[in-house]
Amino acid sequence: xxxxxxxxxxxxxxxxxxxxxxxxxxxxxxxxxxxxxxxxxxxxxxxxxxxxxxxxxxxxxxxxxxxxxxxxxxxxxxxxxxxxxxxxxxxxxxxxxxxxxxxxxxxxxxxxxxxxxxxxxxxxxxxxxxxxxxxxxxxxxxxxxxxxxxxxxxxxxxxxxxxxxxxxxxxxxxxxxxxxxxxxxxxxxxxxxxxxxxxxxxxxxxxxxxxxxxxxxxxxxxxxxxxxxxxxxxxxxxxxxxxxxxxxxxxxxxxxxxxxxxxxxxxxxxxxxxxxxxxxxxxxxxxxxxxxxxxxxxxxxxxxxxxxxxxxxxxxxxxxxxx
Amino acid sequence: xxxxxxxxxxxxxxxxxxxxxxxxxxxxxxxxxxxxxxxxxxxxxxxxxxxxxxxxxxxxxxxxxxxxxxxxxxxxxxxxxxxxxxxxxxxxxxxxxxxxxxxxxxxxxxxxxxxxxxxxxxxxxxxxxxxxxxxxxxxxxxxxxxxxxxxxxxxxxxxxxxxxxxxxxxxxxxxxxxxxxxxxxxxxxxxxxxxxxxxxxxxxxxxxxxxxxxxxxxxxxxxxxxxxxxxxxxxxxxxxxxxxxxxxxxxxxxxxxxxxxxxxxxxxxxxxxxxxxxxxxxxxxxxxxxxxxxxxxxxxxxxxxxxxxxxxxxxxxxxxxxx
Numbered sequence: 001x002x003x004x005x006x007x008x009x010x011x012x013x014x015x016x017x018x019x020x021x022x023x024x025x026x027x028x029x030x031x032x033x034x035x036x037x038x039x040x041x042x043x044x045x046x047x048x049x050x051x052x053x054x055x056x057x058x059x060x061x062x063x064x065x066x067x068x069x070x071x072x073x074x075x076x077x078x079x080x081x082x083x084x085x086x087x088x089x090x091x092x093x094x095x096x097x098x099x100x101x102x103x104x105x106x107x108x109x110x111x112x113x114x115x116x117x118x119x120x121x122x123x124x125x126x127x128x129x130x131x132x133x134x135x136x137x138x139x140x141x142x143x144x145x146x147x148x149x150x151x152x153x154x155x156x157x158x159x160x161x162x163x164x165x166x167x168x169x170x171x172x173x174x175x176x177x178x179x180x181x182x183x184x185x186x187x188x189x190x191x192x193x194x195x196x197x198x199x200x201x202x203x204x205x206x207x208x209x210x211x212x213x214x215x216x217x218x219x220x221x222x223x224x225x226x227x228x229x230x231x232x233x234x235x236x237x238x239x240x241x242x243x244x245x246x247x248x249x250x251x252x253x254x255x256x257x258x259x260x261x262x263x264x265x266x267x268x269x270x271x272x273x274x275x276x277x278x279x280x281x282x283x284x285x286x287x288x289x290x291x292x293x294x295x296x297x298x299x300x301x302x303x304x305x306x307x308x309x310x311x312x313x314x315x316x317x318x319x320x321x322x323x
Numbered sequence: 324x325x326x327x328x329x330x331x332x333x334x335x336x337x338x339x340x341x342x343x344x345x346x347x348x349x350x351x352x353x354x355x356x357x358x359x360x361x362x363x364x365x366x367x368x369x370x371x372x373x374x375x376x377x378x379x380x381x382x383x384x385x386x387x388x389x390x391x392x393x394x395x396x397x398x399x400x401x402x403x404x405x406x407x408x409x410x411x412x413x414x415x416x417x418x419x420x421x422x423x424x425x426x427x428x429x430x431x432x433x434x435x436x437x438x439x440x441x442x443x444x445x446x447x448x449x450x451x452x453x454x455x456x457x458x459x460x461x462x463x464x465x466x467x468x469x470x471x472x473x474x475x476x477x478x479x480x481x482x483x484x485x486x487x488x489x490x491x492x493x494x495x496x497x498x499x500x501x502x503x504x505x506x507x508x509x510x511x512x513x514x515x516x517x518x519x520x521x522x523x524x525x526x527x528x529x530x531x532x533x534x535x536x537x538x539x540x541x542x543x544x545x546x547x548x549x550x551x552x553x554x555x556x557x558x559x560x561x562x563x564x565x566x567x568x569x570x571x572x573x574x575x576x577x578x579x580x581x582x583x584x585x586x587x588x589x590x591x592x593x594x595x596x597x598x599x600x601x602x603x604x605x606x607x608x609x610x611x612x613x614x615x616x617x618x619x620x621x622x623x624x625x626x627x628x629x630x631x632x633x634x635x636x637x638x639x640x641x642x643x644x645x646x
Contacts, residue, residue, distance in 0.1 A: 141607050143638050145468050148519050175519070192517045196471050196498070197638045198607075200514075284464050284521075315466050315520045 001025065002035050003066050006044065009056035017053035063109045063132065067239045068246070077136055077250040079105035086128075088115035091191055091205040094135035098193065098201040102137055107246065109134035116207060117189070124187060125221055130212045132242050135205040136249065140257060144194055147202065148314070151176040152268045152299050153256045154188045154204045154249065159271050161248035162186075162208075165241055168231045171273030174292065174301045174318050178208075179273060182320070183226035185209055206245070210236050265299065274320060279303060283316030292318070324348065325358050326389050329367065332379035340376035386432045386455065390562045391569070400459055400573040402428035409451075411438035414514055414528040417458035421516065421524040425460055430569065432457035439530060440512070447510060448544055453535045455565050458528040459572065463580060467517055470525065471637070474499040475591045475622050476579045477511045477527045477572065482594050484571035485509075485531075488564055491554045494596030497615065497624045497641050501531075502596060505643065506549035508532055529568070533561050588622065597643060602626060606639030615641070 004025055009016055021032045036046055036054060043060025059067055065081035072078050080103055087093050087110045094108040113133050116126035126133045138150065155176035162170045162178070162185075170178045170185055178186035186208040193200045209227035217225050228236045256264050269275070272295075279292045281303055290303040293310065301313040327348055332339055344355045359369055359377060366383025382390060388404035395401050403426055410416050410433045417431040436456050439449035449456045461473065478499035485493045485501070485508075493501050493508055501509035512528040532550035540548055551559045579587050592598070595618075602615045604626055613628040624636040 143607065144471055144515070145637055148467055151519050190519045191523075192467070192515065192519070194515045194517075196474050196513050196515070197640075284466065314468055317520075 002039055005035050006066055015052040015055050061237045061239050063239055063242050068242055072243055074247055074250040076105040078107050078246045079103050081107045084110040086112045086114055089113050089117060090133055090135040091189060091203050094137050094203045098137045104139040106137040107134055124207050126207060131210045132208040132238055135203050138202045140199055144196060147192055147199060149261050149299055150202055151188060151190050153252050153264050156264055156267045157249040157252035158186060158206060158245055161245040165244040166228055166232050166236055168228055172271045173274045180226050180231045183224055185226050210238050278321040280319045280321050281313055281316055325362055328358050329389055332377060338375040338378050384560045384562050386562055386565050391565055395566055397570055397573040399428040401430050401569045402426050404430045407433040409435045409437055412436050412440060413456055413458040414512060414526050417460050417526045421460045427462040429460040430457055447530050449530060454533045455531040455561055458526050461525045463522055465522060467519060470515055470522060472584050472622055473525055474511060474513050476575050476587050479587055479590045480572040480575040481509060481529060481568055484568040488567040489551055489555050489559055491551055495594045496597045503549050503554045506547055508549050533559050601644040603642045603644050604636055604639055
């Protein structure tokens with residue numbers, strides 16, 4: 001009902017009488033008024049005047065499905081959008097929906113995450129209304145061994161959307177962190193539910209720092225994290241940015257499904273800022289330092305270590321070393 | 324409480340008085356009697372005599388945790404055993420427990436599965452008390468790309484346990500079906516929940532036809548399925564067999580974690596009955612016929628096709644062709 005009211009108000013440049021709203025929606029004036037109040041609480045600036053009716057002055061920059069879907073135009077990503085004011089993590093909500101059989105491309109977006117986390121269970125700072133915290137459900141029909149490629153698909157898609165939409169020169173750190181000036185702007189956490197023969201679903205969770213001020217970061221993140229606002233020097237509206245990211249995600253996701261990993265990897269290499277760099281590697285088995293040379297055709301990082309041999313890293317954490 | 328009564332009765336070769344049961348358990352005679360009745364319903368044959376008390380004549384061949392754990396002696400697999408009379412699928416129950424944080428090695432076993440399924444969502448015939456339908460929760464710290472290896476670990480472990488325990492010459496069809504005389508005896512369905520950097524958990528579901536008579540198979544399975552009873556020509560007690568399988572699973576699982584995939588693959592090759600065979604392959608992308616040559620070091624099947632080239636199959640379905 002609230003969606004319908006927003007829709008009607010958006011379509012009119014002028015006042016919409018309470019009477020015509022009642023008529024079109026088939027509800028009482030009291031009901032209309034109750035929904036208008038609800039919309040105002042959600043941030044919609046709606047003027048009300050006796051004899052004239054209602055007029056929409058502005059919409060909130062909150063990733064409500066009604067806002068994000070306007071002009072979205074994607075076929076898969078964002079086919080369904082679920083908004084939450086607060087969830088423990090959008091990945092967990094997305095996994096629940098995925099297990100219940102939601103369509104591919106379902107996106108869960110939240111204004112804040114009380115239990116936001118990054119890779120390796122690290123906590124993820126996700127303050128209310130200052131970022132884009134969302135997860136997309138994917139159901140690619142690919143072999144299990146190819147699933148890690150999606151992390152690079154997501155990194156490329158988000159990096160390009162940010163570059164085109166904001167002009168901020170974001171780069172990729174292997175495999176899928178987005179950096180600006182060496183500081184972390186965006187993290188991507190992909191989770192997988194599969195049989196050995198078949199991917200049931202994947203959830204790609206994206207945490208993007210948008211309008212966080214430096215003073216808002218907790219001390220331990222101050223030196224290592226950044227936001228688009230800090231990088232661009234201006235406030236960045238989130239709804240159009242999310243829309244741009246979903247559109248870019250759709251393009252690169254379909255490209256991956258149709259053309260394979262090569263075009264993804266080529267674009268990834270262009271955007272990567274951690275090749276030909278001294279790095280420290282931490283993975284399940286051990287830690288070592290070396291020089292990041294390149295990625296191979298599977299996306300694994302090739303690191304040349306001290307004795308001249310090249311190690312192939314398929315998973316793990318890489319930090320840039322200052323030399 | 325019922326477990327304690329069974330334990331006390333098992334420890335005594337003779338009658339145990341109701342009075343001593345009450346004393347040891349700190350409950351009333353009525354309570355003891357109620358539990359004895361419950362145990363009888365579960366299949367425990369307990370004789371009761373005035374003045375003498377209770378005597379355990381036989382235990383049921385049902386995979387109750389109290390029975391399976393006797394002499395099990397494993398450190399990981401079967402660390403916890405959950406029994407269900409009936410569940411939709413033991414894999415689903417195991418996944419629920421895994422998400423809730425159950426310890427590695429937790430085993431879910433059911434007397435029947437109402438929604439039993441095999442790979443590719445095929446239904447799995449799992450009649451009450453005639454098979455071993457169970458799933459084990461694993462939390463291996465391995466790279467995502469190495470996870471498909473667990474299907475071969477499970478196949479080797481179960482095949483060897485069956486061979487040693489029953490003498491039935493079971494063979495493996497790539498990647499992990501167990502066959503006797505070309506008919507399917509056992510299916511293994513492995514499911515995975517992971518991040519790109521980390522396996523959260525895997526569930527290895529095993530459906531083993533034990534005491535199914537040929538006449539019990541539905542018509543569509545009659546020609547393609549078999550059971551241990553059919554193959555061995557005798558009824559096979561299930562509890563000791565399950566224990567043997569869990570013990571074997573532990574040995575091969577730990578071997579895989581400690582020594583890697585090579586010893587698994589070597590043993591798998593010995594047990595495989597579909598190498599150097601004409602096969603038809605069905606996978607996500609296409610279908611084709613060819614000659615199965617070998618598996619490579621990752622466990623992928625190498626199939627030589629008509630034009631002489633060799634295709635590498637990482638996932639999919641293989642059927643043996645009669646030539």
